[in-house]
Ligand SMILES: *[C@@H]1O[C@H](CO)[C@@H](O)[C@H](O)[C@H]1NC(C)=O
């Protein structure tokens with residue numbers, strides 16, 4: 012553990028140092044390491060590893076080279092200007108802004124300089140002296156003249172090339188420039204593998220495909236942020252990790268199962284929900300770990316994958332399930348912007364709670380789950396983890412486009428309508444069967460949050476008993492939580508069996524003389540004994556109809572629209588542990604100062620997590636603070652995040668985002684940090 016913290020601390024410090032006025036340090040030389048299986052180059056500059064997309068370079072340019080020019084690969088920096096006299100100041104200010112705003116670029120890329128200008132330009136004496144101070148050995152001139160102690164290469168036809176670091180390869184009449192990616196160590200083991208855009212013109216991604224012997228961990232390739240300056244798409248250059256349930260063309264989808272990966276081909280298309288991220292300018296950096304087939308398995312029940320680590324507290328806390336890799340990676344890495352997960356029963360909301368990050372279960376039907384391995388077709392949803400409320404909202408509003416709403420035949424519900432207004436709720440519902448928070452030290456944090464909410468939005472707090480309210484109703488379906496839970500169970504069992512289980516079990520048996528596939532215990536007994544006479548399409552359709560009855564009741568009686576409010580109320584509850592630590596190691600959770608996850612509150616009939624999967628509502632996990640505990644792992648005081656869940660009527664997601672944005676404006680909600688503590 013100590014090793015991991017040291018490594019990640021070092022990484023954080025090295026990227027956040029601002030070097031604008033630093034003296035020139037000796038450049039680290041280019042060191043080729045190996046080619047990966049896809050023909051791309053792994054190289055090092057000092058201690059830092061990189062990938063260069065040399066198989067499919069970003070640009071190949073016609074050029075005239077000096078006869079003596081070496082043809083080896085060389086790290087170069089592309090600088091674009093529009094001045095006619097390029098001086099030391101021109102170069103120095105460009106390099107300073109690169110260093111300040113990007114973690115991939117370093118002055119080690121000044122072995123070569125590629126300079127272009129929109130006007131006829133030349134390098135003046137100060138610029139040439141500046142390059143000499145870096146021992147720049149090669150200068151690529153695109154519409155620029157200049158002569159110094161370096162080889163010059165005249166670019167004949169300049170291309171639409173973004174500024175930033177590249178790996179150049181010089182041929183006799185051409186220069187190719189490959190995009191570079193810095194390789195970060197996945198020290199918390201949240202990823203299955205890193206991946207990058209193949210740039211083959213066929214929309215493929217490639218796995219990184221190498222294991223560097225100097226590290227235990229997967230390496231994750233992230234491209235320079237400078238490439239995206241001037242790209243005004245909402246997610247331009249944002250680094251996004253994907254739960255390994257979603258298809259990305261060129262990558263294997265495993266669902267967290269090696270057996271499933273063994274019998275299924277590499278994805279030949281990309282899920283529309285992931286394509287939407289790419290179209291918005293986002294960058295897919297890898298596939299992440301999950302509880303196998305999106306089950307709710309506890310950390311100690313994982314067999315096929317090694318359970319990821321949570322950076323919070325003592326480093327021994329749970330990441331929950333099933334989007335475990337996603338939540339913990341966002342709490343861990345400054346170099347990662349977003350992680351995509353899914354939520355059927357709690358799988359976005361609980362990982363967000365235990366990692367102290369923002370994460371949501373959107374309204375049922377919000378975004379297409381085509382080409383995503385299902386758990387329950389009519390209960391699955393897709394969400395995104397983020398540290399920053401503004402960035403989280405920006406992503407969500409761009410990603411959840413109306414064009415990607417699910418068909419009513421998928422949800423079994425009325426069409427989804429998602430107004431983006433300030434028609435805020437008037438009532439804060441405080442369910443006495445779910446609150447107060449279990450740790451009495453955490454409840455004052457919640458009370459302060461409620462006070463702020465009531466003040467800022469002029470809302471009234473209403474205590475009520477959720478269970479009694481539902482049971483008081485007379486509808487045989489809507490007021491019977493046992494019936495609604497049973498319907499949800501049918502939905503969640505059938506889709507996964509129909510798409511994954513049946514095929515895996517029968518294919519494995521035919522390949523291996525009748526053997527059952529090696530899968531985690533979360534699914535083994537259910538799939539071993541699956542009875543299609545009991546659970547089948549007809550039962551699924553009936554369950555969907557029951558769910559619809561429940562949703563219609565909920566939207567009429569419990570959380571409803573009024574002329575002033577999209578959702579008259581926002582309901583609060585906690586999907587986490589109420590401010591107690593919950594550990595990856597089972598036995599540690601038996602202590603009275605710790606907690607298991609998914610504990611049914613004493614007087615409730617269903618867990619809070621189950622409310623929105625049943626009633627279709629939107630449920631967001633929001634970090635609001637932290638409380639101390641004494642760790643039996645580090646034997647030191649540590650902090651555990653405190654979060655709260657905010658629930659609104661189906662379709663009122665964007666109104667809730669607008670509310671959260673206002674809370675951030677007021678300083679009530681904050682960006683959480685990476686590492687041991689969220690605040
Ligand atoms: C340039 O080369 C000289 C001589 O090898 C060396 O002392 C100096 O540190 C180098 N400068 C950089 C920035 O690498």
Ligand SMILES: *[C@@H]1O[C@H](CO)[C@@H](O)[C@H](O)[C@H]1NC(C)=O
Nearest residue numbers: 091092093094105128129130
């Ligand atoms: C020249 O570049 C500067 C800085 O990039 C920019 O602000 C300015 O608009 C550019 N001018 C022209 C004429 O392109």
Ligand SMILES: *[C@@H]1O[C@H](CO)[C@@H](O)[C@H](O)[C@H]1NC(C)=O
Nearest residue numbers: 274275276277278279280281
């Ligand atoms: C993609 O793969 C599926 C099977 O996984 C296959 O049915 C389909 O024809 C393939 N599509 C293309 C365009 O190759």
Ligand SMILES: *[C@@H]1O[C@H](CO)[C@@H](O)[C@H](O)[C@H]1NC(C)=O
Nearest residue numbers: 414416417418419420421422
């Ligand atoms: C919804 O699904 C039905 C049945 O599969 C199909 O006929 C219809 O075209 C779909 N509608 C949309 C908007 O995709």
Ligand SMILES: *[C@@H]1O[C@H](CO)[C@@H](O)[C@H](O)[C@H]1NC(C)=O
Nearest residue numbers: 437438465468469470471472
């Ligand atoms: C606050 O809400 C109450 C009703 O709950 C209303 O009477 C009052 O005018 C509102 N105040 C403001 C400032 O909107």
Ligand SMILES: *[C@@H]1O[C@H](CO)[C@@H](O)[C@H](O)[C@H]1NC(C)=O
Nearest residue numbers: 443444476477478479482614
């Ligand atoms: C809520 O109502 C249920 C059903 O009437 C009851 O069993 C339970 O004790 C109540 N919970 C609280 C905290 O009052």
Ligand SMILES: *[C@@H]1O[C@H](CO)[C@@H](O)[C@H](O)[C@H]1NC(C)=O
Nearest residue numbers: 476478479480481482483484
């Ligand atoms: C139950 O219903 C009755 C009659 O409509 C109503 O008076 C009572 O307040 C309700 N109780 C709860 C807990 O909703």
Ligand SMILES: *[C@@H]1O[C@H](CO)[C@@H](O)[C@H](O)[C@H]1NC(C)=O
Nearest residue numbers: 487490491492493494495497
């Ligand atoms: C709820 O439905 C189940 C059958 O699904 C039934 O056994 C039970 O009695 C019902 N409960 C109530 C309170 O009506």
Ligand SMILES: *[C@@H]1O[C@H](CO)[C@@H](O)[C@H](O)[C@H]1NC(C)=O
Nearest residue numbers: 539540541542543544545546
């Ligand atoms: C499967 O379910 C049907 C219907 O409930 C039942 O009659 C049958 O005995 C079950 N089969 C097994 C093997 O349990």
Ligand SMILES: *[C@@H]1O[C@H](CO)[C@@H](O)[C@H](O)[C@H]1NC(C)=O
Nearest residue numbers: 602603604605640641642643
């Ligand atoms: C740590 O261990 C002590 C002694 O067994 C126990 O009393 C305490 O509750 C434990 N603390 C936590 C946070 O689990």
Ligand SMILES: *[C@@H]1O[C@H](CO)[C@@H](O)[C@H](O)[C@H]1NC(C)=O
Nearest residue numbers: 449602603605606610611612
């Ligand atoms: C609260 O914590 C105690 C002690 O760990 C535990 O027994 C109880 O189930 C917890 N309650 C909830 C609702 O999490």
